[in-house]
Each structure stands twice: as C-alpha cells, then as structure tokens.
Amino acid sequence: MSSDPSVSAYLISSSDAGVSAAFTRLAQADLDPGEVTVRVQYASVNYKDALAATGKGRIIRRFPCVGGIDASGVVVASDAPQFKPGDEVIVHGHGFGVSHHGGYATLARAPAAWVNRLPAGMSLLDAITLGVAGYTAALGIDAMELNGLHPSKGKVLVNGATGGVASVSIDLLAQRGYEVVAVTGKPAQAPYLRELGASEVIASADLPSGTRPLEPALWxxxxxxxxxxxxxxxxxSVRKDGVIAAIGNAAGLEFTTSVMPFILRGVRLLGINSDNDPPLREHVWQRLATDLRPRHLARIAHVVPFEQLPQAIDAVIGGQARGRTVIRIGG
Ligand SMILES: NC(=O)c1ccc[n+]([C@@H]2O[C@H](COP(=O)([O-])OP(=O)(O)OC[C@H]3O[C@@H](n4cnc5c(N)ncnc54)[C@H](OP(=O)(O)O)[C@@H]3O)[C@@H](O)[C@H]2O)c1
Incomplete structure (x- = not known):
C-alpha cells in the first residue's frame, strides 16, 4: 500500500488458504474512485457482511476489498453537485463493500448514486441502525402495500424475527397499525420482539409443517x-390475495411449492432487491423519516467499537446477534 497510510480499514483478502480479513492502513489514494468522500462515523454488520468477511458466502467480487455494505458519516469532499462537505449521508448498495471498498474504514469514497443525504430529523446512528437491513425492510413494506397489504386485512408474519431486516420490519409494521406475528428460532427473545411491536411470537418449531399444496390460510x-x-x-399458508416479500436466504437458496397458491389464492410473491437507483432510494429513505418512521431503533441497535468488529462478525455468523450490530468507527 501507499506511504501515506491515513485510513484505518478492515480489509478482506483471498489467498490459497482461503478468505481472511484483518485491520490495516490504507492511503486515501488507495480508495476506489467516486464523486463523494465520506468521513465514516458508523458502519454495521449485515448477514451479507458476515458471509463476506468469513468467506462463508461468495460475496466479495474483487479482492482485496474493504468490507462493510453500509456506512453513515459526513461528506468531506464531493465532485457531485447534490452533495457538499458537511452533509450527513448514508452510503449503501451496488458494489459498496463487495466490489468497491466499503464502510469498514475511517474514510469511504463512492459514486454519488450510492449515497443519500439523511432526511431531516434522522441522526447518523438512526441511519446506520436502519442501514441496508432497514432500507430493505421499508422497500419490502412499500412494495407489499402497493400490492394490497393493509392493516385491516389481518396478520402479517415476520420470520427470522430477531434478525436485522426482521427487527426493523416488526417495528415498521406495528407502527403502521399491522398485527404482527414474529416467528423466531429463539423463543426466549419473545420479550424483545413484543417490545418492538409483535402481538404474537411463535417458535419456528411450532409453525404448521404440512406438505399439502395449500395449507390453512393464516396470514x-x-x-x-x-x-x-x-x-x-x-x-x-398465506390467505387469498396475500403478499409475500422474499428478501433473504438465511435458511436456504431453494424452495419448492406448486402453482396452487398463485392460481387458487392469487398469492403475490414479491422479489425484493435493495440495489436501487436514486429516485427509489430517495422515496424509501423519506418514508423511513415520515410515515414509516421506526419507534424502537435504540432497542434494535447494539453498538460496538471498530476494534471489536471481528468478534461482532463472528456473533452474526454464529447466530448469536440480535437486531442490528452497529460499528462505531469515527468520533
Ligand atoms: N434482498 C436484499 O436486497 C437484501 C437486503 C438485506 C438483507 N438481505 C438478506 O436478508 C436476510 C436477513 O438479513 P439480516 O441482515 O437481517 O440477517 P441477520 O440479522 O443475521 O438475521 C437473520 C435471522 O434469520 C434467522 N436465521 C439465521 N440462520 C438461520 C437458519 N439457518 N435457519 C433459519 N433461520 C435462521 C435468525 O433469526 P431467529 O433466530 O429469530 O429465527 C437470524 O437472526 C439475509 O439472507 C440477507 O442476505 C437481502
């Protein structure tokens, strides 16, 4: 690396021995190109980050790569007219932390299309507590409501309930007046899930396990x-005209079903992908600051210092984390 190593970073590398990650120092000139340079205040550990840093998933598309698929911080330099030094922003999506150096660094540089100015009233800590997970939760709810989801129509199930996407989803849905059923592999976390707004908590093992093409319609x-x-x-098991947001794959990539739910119940299976262009990103972040504003971010966030990032990654990959793991990098 260069002789001006002013950037502290957590770098993911690959060798014959496999994928490894370690703290290092980079020069500003080592950062990838982009119009916006950000002094990072917070990053987070999403499930995807844990897969990337441990090599348990083939996430990184360019080695070596600074990990971290999201970060919040303050703009220090910008070649894009819509951002100026001092703006508080969140960076996420596209290649960030995957094929372009990401948020696990004191300084990050990214294309302007991967950056959003924080909506009025949203702090840097709130923004990263949401991060990719919260953004995706809101994107999913936005799409579900466009497809008929409404508080008057009955229960909404959220699985993997103690996870990041799910914790924020429970908070957002409950705040909108939905009756939320949280399904978790950790039933001892029921008090936490009820605090977020779940009205019912079901252990994954107690869910119906039938194999018929159509099971009793519950949600x-x-x-x-x-x-x-x-x-x-x-x-x-979703009711007639029900809507499912397919967001993740923590339990598996493949699933089997038949056409019966789709042609007899009109079930809508919506694929949700968080790599969006600026207009949709702006819409979703604005909703997160207004009608979809969460109420329990302080409860959802678990903030750890930068030097404890490796242990935080292990906790996420080991299934011991709850809610959102926030990494304090600056300040
Ligand atoms: N589509 C997109 O653009 C997008 C964006 C963000 C995230 N994602 C995906 O969404 C998923 C959730 O992400 P996240 O950051 O919320 O992850 P996370 O915080 O690690 O949460 C995942 C949760 O799933 C449950 N779980 C974990 N392993 C499991 C297993 N083997 N079988 C069954 N349940 C398991 C656990 O909840 P319980 O113990 O409470 O059941 C865990 O807390 C991931 O697959 C991620 O890649 C996709």
Whole structure:
C-alpha cells in the first residue's frame, strides 16, 4: 500500500488458504474512485457482511476489498453537485463493500448514486441502525402495500424475527397499525420482539409443517428473511390475495411449492432487491423519516467499537446477534 497510510480499514483478502480479513492502513489514494468522500462515523454488520468477511458466502467480487455494505458519516469532499462537505449521508448498495471498498474504514469514497443525504430529523446512528437491513425492510413494506397489504386485512408474519431486516420490519409494521406475528428460532427473545411491536411470537418449531399444496390460510402477508423451507410454507399458508416479500436466504437458496397458491389464492410473491437507483432510494429513505418512521431503533441497535468488529462478525455468523450490530468507527 501507499506511504501515506491515513485510513484505518478492515480489509478482506483471498489467498490459497482461503478468505481472511484483518485491520490495516490504507492511503486515501488507495480508495476506489467516486464523486463523494465520506468521513465514516458508523458502519454495521449485515448477514451479507458476515458471509463476506468469513468467506462463508461468495460475496466479495474483487479482492482485496474493504468490507462493510453500509456506512453513515459526513461528506468531506464531493465532485457531485447534490452533495457538499458537511452533509450527513448514508452510503449503501451496488458494489459498496463487495466490489468497491466499503464502510469498514475511517474514510469511504463512492459514486454519488450510492449515497443519500439523511432526511431531516434522522441522526447518523438512526441511519446506520436502519442501514441496508432497514432500507430493505421499508422497500419490502412499500412494495407489499402497493400490492394490497393493509392493516385491516389481518396478520402479517415476520420470520427470522430477531434478525436485522426482521427487527426493523416488526417495528415498521406495528407502527403502521399491522398485527404482527414474529416467528423466531429463539423463543426466549419473545420479550424483545413484543417490545418492538409483535402481538404474537411463535417458535419456528411450532409453525404448521404440512406438505399439502395449500395449507390453512393464516396470514395476509409475510416478510421472509429465510428462503428455503420456511418460504415454501409461507406460499402455502398465506390467505387469498396475500403478499409475500422474499428478501433473504438465511435458511436456504431453494424452495419448492406448486402453482396452487398463485392460481387458487392469487398469492403475490414479491422479489425484493435493495440495489436501487436514486429516485427509489430517495422515496424509501423519506418514508423511513415520515410515515414509516421506526419507534424502537435504540432497542434494535447494539453498538460496538471498530476494534471489536471481528468478534461482532463472528456473533452474526454464529447466530448469536440480535437486531442490528452497529460499528462505531469515527468520533
Ligand atoms: N434482498 C436484499 O436486497 C437484501 C437486503 C438485506 C438483507 N438481505 C438478506 O436478508 C436476510 C436477513 O438479513 P439480516 O441482515 O437481517 O440477517 P441477520 O440479522 O443475521 O438475521 C437473520 C435471522 O434469520 C434467522 N436465521 C439465521 N440462520 C438461520 C437458519 N439457518 N435457519 C433459519 N433461520 C435462521 C435468525 O433469526 P431467529 O433466530 O429469530 O429465527 C437470524 O437472526 C439475509 O439472507 C440477507 O442476505 C437481502
């Protein structure tokens, strides 16, 4: 690396021995190109970050790469007219932390299309507590409501409930007046899930486990972080004209179902992808500051210092984390 190593970073590398990650120092000139340079205040550990840093998932597309698929901080330099030094921003999406140096660094540089100015009233800590997970939760709810989800139509299931996407989803849905059923592999966390707004908590093991093409119809909709067998069951147990947001794959990539839920119940299975262009990003971040504003971010966030990032990653990959793991980098 260069002789002016002013940037502290957590760099993911690959060798014959496999993927490894370590703290290092980079020069500003080592950062990838982009119009906006940000002094990072916070980053976070999403499930994808944990897969990337441990090599348990093939996430990184360019080695070496500074990890961290989201970061919040303050603009220090900008070649884009819509940003100026001093702006508080969140950076996420596209190649950030995947094929372009990401948020686990004291300084990050990114294309302007990957940056959003924080909506009025949103702090840097709130923004990263949401991060990719919260953005995706809001994107999913936005899409579900466009497809008929409404508080008057019955229960909404959220699985993987103690996870980041799910914790924020529960908060947002409850705040909107939905009756939320949280499904978790950690039933001892029921008090936490009820605090976020779940009116019912079900242990994953107690969910219906039938194999018929159509099972009893229980929910008007579901936010799915899991994929695999849990998503299969959701397709078969959602009510007529119900809506499922397919967001994640924590339980598996593949699922089987039949066409019956789709042609006999009109079930809508919505694919949710958080790599969006600026207009949709702006819409979703604005909703997160207004009608979709969460109420329990302080409860959802677990803030740890930068030097404890490796342990925080291990906790996420080991399934011991809850809510959103926030990494304090600046300040
Ligand atoms: N589509 C997109 O653009 C997008 C954006 C963000 C995230 N995602 C995906 O969404 C998923 C959730 O992300 P996240 O950051 O919220 O992850 P997370 O915080 O690690 O939460 C995942 C949760 O799923 C449950 N879980 C974990 N492993 C499981 C397993 N093997 N079987 C069943 N349940 C399991 C756990 O909840 P319980 O113990 O409470 O059940 C865990 O807390 C991930 O697959 C991620 O890649 C996709």
């Amino acid at each position: 008007q909709g579901a936010v799915d972080s899991l994929g695999g067998a849990p998503l299969s069951m959701l397709t078969r």
